[in-house]
Amino acid sequence: MSAPRPARATAWLVGALVALALFGNYYVYDAIGPVADLLQRQRGFSDSQVGLLNAIYSLPNVVLILVGGVLVDRFGAARMTLWTAAVCLAGAALTALSPGFAGMAAGRLLFGIGAETFGIATLAAIADYFGGRSLAFAMGLALAVGRLGSFGADMSPTWFAAAYAQGWQPPLLIATALAALSFAAALAYWWVDRAPRRAGLLPTGRGAEAFAWRDLLHFGRAYWYLLALCVLWYSVMLAFRSTFAIKYFQHVHGLDLAAAGQMNSHVFLAAVFATPAFGWxxxxxxxxxxxxxxxxxxxxxxxxxxxxxxWPLWVSTLLIGVSFSLVPAVMWPLASRLVAPGRFGTAIGLMWVAQNAGISGANLAAGWLNDRAGASAANPAGYDAMMVFFGAASLLGCACALALWATAGRRRHELRSPA
Incomplete structure (x- = not known):
């Protein structure tokens, strides 16, 4: 007999609140790309400094995110979502209000400390309420709404043209307002979650097993292929799409800022509809x-x-949109089937430790390659080395995905049945 679970209406209310929280969080993360050219022209930032603003987001999580996963297992998804949303709001405000590069970098660092554990907590929240019933669809739907935030960030030069006309700071203040919206949604989720958790319909977190490093050795081979794919795929996707794509479209393909942002937004517009469909x-x-x-x-x-x-740029952005829809729609539900429920936060945390190291390294490497080659509107060929780097890493990710497919096909016992 299956264990009692929260009412379906409660589950979908939580799903909606989590999705809204993700919307604001994703917008803040992607707010740097649209102002990258303004930061260069108005504040004299180099490509390496622009890359560092997103790389520094990931750097602390090379260590801290595994701790964050353990904390989600220990204290529960709702409390960790609320706490980390508050940290993200503080980081977004510091980024927008800082007068110099060091302050902006500190703000992105603080935002990163909160945001990655926030991501684990929101995935755990969906797993709590939808485990065994439409899990991939629910995760896909929440991610799709979150990606509307990224779509909004890319479209912001068009939607908030007056703010961009005033310089680099007003767009980042808009991002701070959306971080406040994310915190409000997290607070509402925490409030709704209290009743079913007290009624014993959800894990309290207090029963989570103590973490031991040796437990990582018991994750199966398929999990490690999934981890490697996670690192390589996200390193390319986020370093290119969220940091350098808009500048690349401007300098190599001759688009203005608004058109480049709109072109980049097609990735998320496709993902909004395709991610829940692929999950279903x-x-x-x-x-x-x-x-x-x-x-x-x-x-x-x-x-x-x-x-x-x-070929027209929309062909490439459509393909990136397909990739950005399929991979997360499958990756996180698959991870929940490769590990025991009490280790889900830890397993995701370990994946994001490696992922954040990869994202940081990719941002720094791409910025260094561009600066070294003198990449600019006057020298579009300077971006070639960056594209070769991203292409090689994405091909390695494909090899890991094929190895996972072969392993999962031969060893189906590694796939845990849904709860």
């Missing part, structure tokens, strides 16, 4: 690894089309 399909088909491999393959294909062909 995976729930029905019960086949995760083939979809994951397909999503991983779409990324290097998109980069190749963008850099090597005269």
């Amino acid at each position: 399909l995976c729930d029905r088909a019960g086949r995760y690894a083939p979809f994951l491999a397909l999503g991983a393959l779409a990324l290097p294909a998109a980069l190749a089309v963008m850099a090597l062909t005269p």
Whole structure:
């Protein structure tokens, strides 16, 4: 007999609040890309400094995110979502209000300390309420709404043209307001969550097993392939799309800021609709690894089309959108099936430790390559080394996805049945 679970209406209310919290958080993360050119022109930042503003977001999580996963297991998703949303709001405000690069970098650092554990907590929240019933669809839907925040950040030069006309700071103040919206949604989720958790319908977190490093050795081979794919895929996707894509479109393809932001936003516009659809399909088909491999393959294909062909840019951004829809829609539900429920936060935390190291390294490497080659509107060929770097990393990610598919196909006992 299955254990009692929260009412369906409560589950969907929590899902909506979590999605709204993700919306604000995603907007803040992607707020740097649209102001990158303004930061260079108005504040004299180099590409390395712009890259560092997103790289420093990830740097603390190379260590702290595993601790964050353990804390989610220990204290529960609702409290950790609320606490980390408050940290993210403080970081967004510091970034927008700081007069110099050091203050902005400190704000992004603080935002990163909160945001990655916030991401684990929101995934755990969906797993709490939807485990065993439409999990991939619910996660996909929450991520889709979150990506509307990224879409909004990319479209902000068009939607908030008056703010951008005033300089680099007003757009970042808008991002701070959306961080406040994220905190309000997290607070509402924490309030709604209290009743079902006290009624014993959800784990309290107090029963979580003590963490031991040796437990990581018991994760199966499929989990480690998934971790490697996570690192490589996110390193390319976030370093390119969230930091350098808009500048690349401006300098290499001759778009103005508004048009470049709109082109970059197509990735998330596609993901808003496709992520929950792919999640629903995976729930029905019960086949995760083939979809994951397909999503991983779409990324290097998109980069190749963008850099090597005269095809319209929307072809590449559509392919990136397919990849950005498929991979997260499959990756996180699959992770929940590869590890025991009491280790989900820890397993995701370990993945994000490695992921954040990769994202930081990719941002710094891409910025260094661009500066070294003198990449600019006057020298668009200077971006070639960056694109080769991103292409090679995405191909390695494809190899990991294929290895995972082969392993999961041979060793289905590694896949835990849904709760």
